[in-house]
Each structure stands twice: as structure tokens, then as C-alpha cells.
Amino acid sequence: MESIQIKTASKQYPVLIGKKAIQELPELIMDEFNYVNKILIITDEKVAELHLQTVKHALIKTGKPVLQHIVPKGEHAKTFEVFYECQGYCLSRKLNRKSLIIALGGGAVGDLAGFVAATFMRGIPFIQIPTTLLAHDSAVGGKVAINHPLGKNMIGAFHQPEAVIYDLDFLQTLPLQELRSGFAEVIKHSLIADNDFYRWLKTNIVDLNDITDEQFLTMITKGIAIKAAIVEEDEKELGVRAFLNFGHTLGHAVEGSMGYGNFTHGESILIGMVYALKLSKKKRGLDFDLQDFIGWVSRLGYQITIPDRLEFAALLNLMKTDKKSVNDAATFVLLNQVGFPILEDIADSELIEEMTEMK
The missing domain is CATH 1.20.1090.10 (Dehydroquinate synthase-like - alpha domain)
Structure with missing residues (x-):
């Protein structure tokens, strides 16, 4: 297991990289975010089939209520319509400033879920769980956004994650x-x-x-x-x-x-x-x-x-x-x-x- 500390002006957080890294998630939440009252996993339809149950099973140890919201795969997730649906889901399930969002998926899901977290109630915490090689770039650094027909990632914010958990086992399913x-x-x-x-x-x-x-x-x-x-x-x-x-x-x-x-x-x-x-x-x-x-x-x-x-x-x-x-x-x-x-x-x-x- 490798660990890298990201240190920015606004936040310091860990990136954990290795096989079975997902097993570190519940302890991280219990140690650092025990105040959390609800956890929402935002993932896409393909990743949900492959890895959602693994993550939900790991989160049982936290004792926290776990919700899920599934969005389209790839760049089709990064639209105003999907962003709006996510915000509606958060409101309908009564998430608040003590709630936590988990971005489970590739770069597109990470960008979308991070932007939802950045803007819901003016900002709530989120954790990145990348499932693609591409997301090694996007999961770190806090740039979160959706697309516009006139430009990619033009509607967004800077919102650093609380942690990045990079389980190499998830890469085995990549085409x-x-x-x-x-x-x-x-x-x-x-x-x-x-x-x-x-x-x-x-x-x-x-x-x-x-x-x-x-x-x-x-x-x-x-x-x-x-x-x-x-x-x-x-x-x-x-x-x-x-x-x-x-x-x-x-x-x-x-x-x-x-x-x-x-x-x-x-x-x-x-x-x-x-x-x-x-x-x-x-x-x-x-x-x-x-x-x-x-x-x-x-x-x-x-x-x-x-x-x-x-x-x-x-x-x-x-x-x-x-x-x-x-x-x-x-x-x-x-x-x-x-x-x-x-x-x-x-x-x-x-x-x-x-x-x-x-x-």
C-alpha cells in the first residue's frame, strides 16, 4: 500500500493506493468523519454492476445509513440535467451539511459527484474512489465540473476531496x-x-x-x-x-x-x-x-x-x-x-x- 499526502492551501488529505485499498475506507470514515449522518454513493450504471456492492459492504462497518444514486456512464453523466437530478436526490433524501458523498467511478463520475458536493448546501465533504486508470489524474486536485456544449469542464468549482482511495483491484475490470x-x-x-x-x-x-x-x-x-x-x-x-x-x-x-x-x-x-x-x-x-x-x-x-x-x-x-x-x-x-x-x-x-x- 502506497500513501501520498496532498497538501494545498485549503486542505490536506491522503491518497491511498494498493490492492484491497477499499478496506481502509470504513476506518477512515470512523476516525475522521464520525459526525457523518448519511453517506451517498454516486456511481454510474456500469460501475454499479461491478463494484457498488463491494463498497457498500465495506461501509457496513461504519454503521452509517448508505444511499446510492446511479447516473449514466462516461461523459453523459456530466450534463446539467444529471447534475440537477443529483441535487434533487440529495434534497429528497434529506442530506445536509453533515452528510458525505462518495464518488465511485471514473473521471466523469468523480467530476460530477465532486461538483454536486461542492454546490449542495454550498459545499459538503466527498471522497474519491477511482475505478479507472484515467481517474488517477482527475481524482486528485479538487477540480470538479460538468460540460457545456461550447466547452468541456466549463461549469465547475475547486473542491478538494477528503481522501482518495485507489483500489488497484478495480482496474482489473477495465476494457x-x-x-x-x-x-x-x-x-x-x-x-x-x-x-x-x-x-x-x-x-x-x-x-x-x-x-x-x-x-x-x-x-x-x-x-x-x-x-x-x-x-x-x-x-x-x-x-x-x-x-x-x-x-x-x-x-x-x-x-x-x-x-x-x-x-x-x-x-x-x-x-x-x-x-x-x-x-x-x-x-x-x-x-x-x-x-x-x-x-x-x-x-x-x-x-x-x-x-x-x-x-x-x-x-x-x-x-x-x-x-x-x-x-x-x-x-x-x-x-x-x-x-x-x-x-x-x-x-x-x-x-x-x-x-x-x-x-
Whole structure:
């Protein structure tokens, strides 16, 4: 079992990572949140089939009433309608400021449940229980949100969890596409922070179907530690936290244009990372073997080109609405070298030129 302490200006909390980590949940609640009068688990329809009973069984030891609310899977959970339904459920079951929400699922459920917790009665506590590799990024750091047709994660808040319980056993049920989505965020963390970690990934991860428990533990612990260091320095994305969006400017635009849920988050940002690496080589003189990188991720099953049916003008418009952009230009996270990111505004003409080369 690995334990990482997240320390931000507003809160300090533990992240517990390992097999059978869910067994730590009841003791955590009894020790730290014994005042809680009701526990609400928000999960999606797929995760409920796989893991809901395991979590409910663990919570029996707390002696607290446990409720559940099941939402659609994936990005379809992050809508105004589903958010409103969750708030209605909380009110109808008479949750109050002494209630606790548990987010059980992937990044989408974590974002939704966290935003429900942030806004119900102006904020109640919640605990993240990730069930996907992708959620190793989103479960830590307190960014919670829902989507809008004009932009991903544009309606949200900063609301730190009370704890993150990461049970590696839950990853055994992940389909290949979800592993691929989550591993893209692992790659991202290595590129923005640690060249040795990047080399370890390239050497050790050659087939996403064959990742061992030890490899999962290594990559998740390292990825969360990288994110923790950035979040501790910049909790509310006023500076260096924007570096965590490497690959996301174009990636979010691709994801939104393809329709949320139709193209996974990780597969979208992998395209965005290839694009940002190309721009980094052109604009910052990045010394990086891009063809070697493309060969590696292609063998892992990633698409590295912009889908043919997407229009440049629409993608450009979405990139300019990205939260990093403060002027009438698209702001990108680029790399001076691996582990040394920088923010830079890039002219429309250069963005169109690079998109043309990636079709």
C-alpha cells in the first residue's frame, strides 16, 4: 500500500493506493468523519454492476445509513440535467451539511459527484474512489465540473476531496479502450515533469493488456506524486497548474467536436500531445524523437491524426475557448524539453498549418 499526502492551501488529505485499498475506507470514515449522518454513493450504471456492492459492504462497518444514486456512464453523466437530478436526490433524501458523498467511478463520475458536493448546501465533504486508470489524474486536485456544449469542464468549482482511495483491484475490470484512455494521462505526467519516468514507460509498457499490478502501482503513484507537487504549488490554476493541460487544448477540441462520449478523453489528448510536441519542436526547439514516440503510441493502439470529419475552423474556435486562453488567441502548453513546460500563445495561421499536416 502506497500513501501520498496532498497538501494545498485549503486542505490536506491522503491518497491511498494498493490492492484491497477499499478496506481502509470504513476506518477512515470512523476516525475522521464520525459526525457523518448519511453517506451517498454516486456511481454510474456500469460501475454499479461491478463494484457498488463491494463498497457498500465495506461501509457496513461504519454503521452509517448508505444511499446510492446511479447516473449514466462516461461523459453523459456530466450534463446539467444529471447534475440537477443529483441535487434533487440529495434534497429528497434529506442530506445536509453533515452528510458525505462518495464518488465511485471514473473521471466523469468523480467530476460530477465532486461538483454536486461542492454546490449542495454550498459545499459538503466527498471522497474519491477511482475505478479507472484515467481517474488517477482527475481524482486528485479538487477540480470538479460538468460540460457545456461550447466547452468541456466549463461549469465547475475547486473542491478538494477528503481522501482518495485507489483500489488497484478495480482496474482489473477495465476494457482496453479505457486503459488506453487512462494511460495517455500517465504519458502526459511523464512528459511535463520527469524524463526518467518517460523512459521507464517506453521501456516497460509495450502492451496495455499486459500491465502488471506492480506497474500499475508504479505509474499511478508516480503520476499522482507529479500532480500533487503541482497542485500544492498552485491549487486554483493561477500559474503552473496549467501545465497539467499539456495536450488538452487541441485534445478537448477534438473530444468536444466528436461528441462527448464518442471519442475517449485520453485518446483525444494523445492527439493533442502529438500536436503540442510538433509545435514544441517548431517553436521551442524541443530535442525529442517524435517519430519514436509516434511509433510507440501507435503500437499501443492510439490514433495520432486529427479525425478526417473535423473542420479546422471549429477546432480553432474551441481551442480559443480553452480555460488557459485569456487573449483572443489559443494558449498552448509546450515543452522546452521533457520535464520543462511553458505556456505560449500561438497565431491562428500556425495552428492551421500544423493541423493540416496532422490530417
